[in-house]
Amino acid sequence: MTCTPLPATFRLLDAYVGWDEAPAGSEPGTGGVVGFDDPAGIRLAHRGPAPEGPTRARLLPWFPDPRLAPGCGPCAWYLLVPGERLLLRRDACTGAFTPVWPPARLPGGPREPVSVAARGHRLAVVGTDRVSVWRREGAQLAGVIRVRRPRRAAMAPGDEVLIACQGSTDLRRFDSTGGFRGVLRTGARGEVVGLRTGPGRTVWLLTDDGTRLSVHRGGPGRPFRTATVEELAAQLPPSTLTSATEDGFCLDEEGPDGPETRCHTWRGLPRDAGPPATDVYVTGGSYVTTLIDSGIPRCRWHRVRVDADVPAGTSVRTEIVVTEDGHHEESDWQAAAPGVGDFLVDQPPGRFLRLRLRLSGDGGATPVVHRIRLDFPRTTSADLLPPAFRQDPAADDFTERFLSLFDATFAELDRAIERYPALLDPAGVPDRVLPWLAGLLGLSFEAGWDARTRRALLAAAPELYRRRGTPWALREAVRIVFGVAPVVDEQAADRRWARLRAAPGGAGPDRGLGSVRLFGRSASRFRVGGSALGAAPLRAFGDPDADPLTAHAHRFRVLLPDGSADVRALRRLVERQAPAHTVGSVRTGGAGFVVGSRSTVGVDTAFVPLPVPVLGGSLRLNRDGVLRPGPRGSRRGVGVGVVSAVGVHTQVT
CATH class of the missing domain: 2.120.10.30 (TolB, C-terminal domain)
Incomplete structure (x- = not known):
């Protein structure tokens, strides 16, 4: 996006790349600065025998x-x-x-x-x-x-x-x-x-x-x-x-x-307490680099940027000198204005550059220099102008420095645009940014969710949105948040009102029109004078004529083991993930029947049907008997995985 013709070369000075400090005694005034191995940056030394602290x-x-x-x-x-x-x-x-x-x-x-x-x-x-x-x-x-x-x-x-x-x-x-x-x-x-x-x-x-x-x-x-x-x-x-x-x-x-x-x-x-101590740091120090080689003869150094924190009462002053053979005088140093950490190099061309920082403070605080960046060779948008604009050396120098102001602004915009994809990466942003990122995607977080759960939800958000309203999306959301895969029970599949095709595998007689009632009243709920005992369920709510559309259609249940999730938080999650036309419920099982703990299927456990209900005997409705057969007949017993789920809504006796 910038107008510079070629990518600029630069050199960093920090704890990761190295500060390239000059050897002790090679330059006058070096000392009083510590932290060259600290990622936070260099700073004034502490007073006393431990200059690098902690104090x-x-x-x-x-x-x-x-x-x-x-x-x-x-x-x-x-x-x-x-x-x-x-x-x-x-x-x-x-x-x-x-x-x-x-x-x-x-x-x-x-x-x-x-x-x-x-x-x-x-x-x-x-x-x-x-x-x-x-x-x-x-x-x-x-x-x-x-x-x-x-x-x-x-x-x-x-x-x-x-x-x-x-x-x-x-x-x-x-x-x-x-x-x-x-x-x-x-x-x-x-x-x-x-x-x-x-x-x-x-x-x-x-x-x-x-x-x-x-x-x-x-x-x-x-x-x-x-x-x-x-x-x-x-x-x-x-x-x-x-x-x-x-x-x-x-x-x-x-x-x-x-x-x-x-x-x-x-x-x-x-x-008496007396005045607080303020002589924590030394009041002055300096840092001088060795000769930094650009590798380009007669190089025109472009820009110096000092990234530093300067508290009140402290200051950082930057000085540079450019030389071709490594020799220079004290009068050759170019000093930046006080408080300026970003300036252009106004030196003759040369292969080497040396930088000097002067840090000062009041003893109670210290400036911290995090990083220094040196840009070279000089490359500005003036290189794209016609040669007629660059014939006068004085005017050319002014044009380069003037256009550098706009180039610096465009470079900051470019960096923001380049970093924009990273702002949408849930794995790379800080924890405090996650709610803001969720707001862009229309997500809401529970107060108890940790940062790991939030990042996983944000990473899965595109696929969850694409498949929203499906059992897979609901199961995946519950798995990410609570760490357990639920069972989504769609109740419409449990009540086969009519079937107009042969049974799976060719077993059983064909069902055709006229041989079975579609949504028969006597089969949907128990009616006096119209239903046989044990052939229809007992229900006491809703319109009987609307049972096929309201009793089971658009209804589902989310089944989880007991203690695996917060039930109220799970209900809120199900409400947000379920389609608007559906009604979902949450159910968690108790300790239930655990296969492999104390019982072994086929050795000391038998799945048998309930006894035939007899009215007038010891039968109690809704507690000791079922007044209708299962989907495969009255003598088929309990079908694990078909209608009943062990440990959720089946009692093994």
Whole structure:
């Protein structure tokens, strides 16, 4: 649809293709940017020893400072004051920290405590050479575990204690009395700076390898693997700890007037919250590419597009330089206007291009660059103009840049048109788009249907519409939604009012006009003085003369096993799929007669007809007898698959 004569060549820079960053030290100013392996894009680095994150502040609710440990209850906390060998416990009612053991000392504990851990009513204090374990929130000393250079501990289910030692990420397992249970190999790299246990004996590790913090998940009999913060949050509820600095820590709790923040010093005394921390990211960074080769001598580079999210307080500045031999000066760089992420290349022709991004922020946010696209060589709709319009070099340059504005607009329209078939593909659109796509096709979804069921209905919609009103379409719709194939029983086939041809296979006498009544009154329903006992059904509704058209014609039943579907939802589906002139009903069977469970046909089960009804005896109408024979005579018995369906409306006795 565009007017460009040839398809343009382009080069992408992202995490999938590669960012082609220049080697360290080859270009001045490179640094402060991370995320080259992240599909989300590159961004400013975090402050501190873990520039690529996640940050320590983000993980505090799950891995608190080693001096803190959540206790039993949402407001209970233990606070270790290592310099004074104090262990404090926060009162859940008053919110004040009080000593666990008077006179505020650690009885039988380590001389130099470094961390504390708690789970329920169990408590552990980690020192430089031992771990002391208490029960009943410190009232009873359970045991002392002597281990070399312990750093972190966690209380696991089954009266087990996990200990991480300095210089290793393997965990040592002990019981509360100090009995050794083995070593849990994690295979993680770095130093363990956080240790937690979760449901199902799951163990969560937080490690620091000097460049980034990593969360690992595993357990006994399960290998450890790297996990995301989202997985951690889904498995472990976060604590109320929100910040921890050198001045103290803060807890966000529910107060009488709503959520409130309470801050304390490291001695357990109240303090003011202070201003929120804003120095999460570095304030500036740059990214420089290596020389990008077009493979075309004297190439005229066309366009640069930077796909980025730029929050308030941040900026992204793009600069490029084009060279033929790889050499350039600082004054040769072309800088785009601030805030512009799509611009034309205004450089002399050259085979190589180098790009430089300058990212800046206020410390509290960072821009994220998702992708960069470089278009070359320059191809515009000006190439289709007569040569007379391109004789003047200055006018030709202006014409190309002017027409590039329209070419860019047409290219966006082309991309939308090219993607249009994908918008109608139920397998490729997001889940939230499925109701909109169903509205285009005239479909409606039940609230309880999952995305998989909705996609299957949309994919089958063309064939369902083409064969709508047929038993196949109804069965297919029920199968897609409820996962079970129903039996569609058309009641008109159960009542053969008259037949004007020989029986199938030549069996039986021929039926001709005059030998059988068409829609005879006495055969359609029981009439006093006109029907023989046992030869006509009993009915007490409708017009008898309209029985052939109303009693059975245009009526059907959908039969399903019991518990296989929601009956009300099934009725709504049948009403939407049935033709307008038909009347459908839904019936689900009970436990019924299950062949192969306790009975075997032909061994201990017999299908026999019901006894002959005798009026005046023990016969009760509509309960113990049938006052008419089956379609094959009064002595044929029950025909499985002909008139009766085992487990649905047939009782085997």
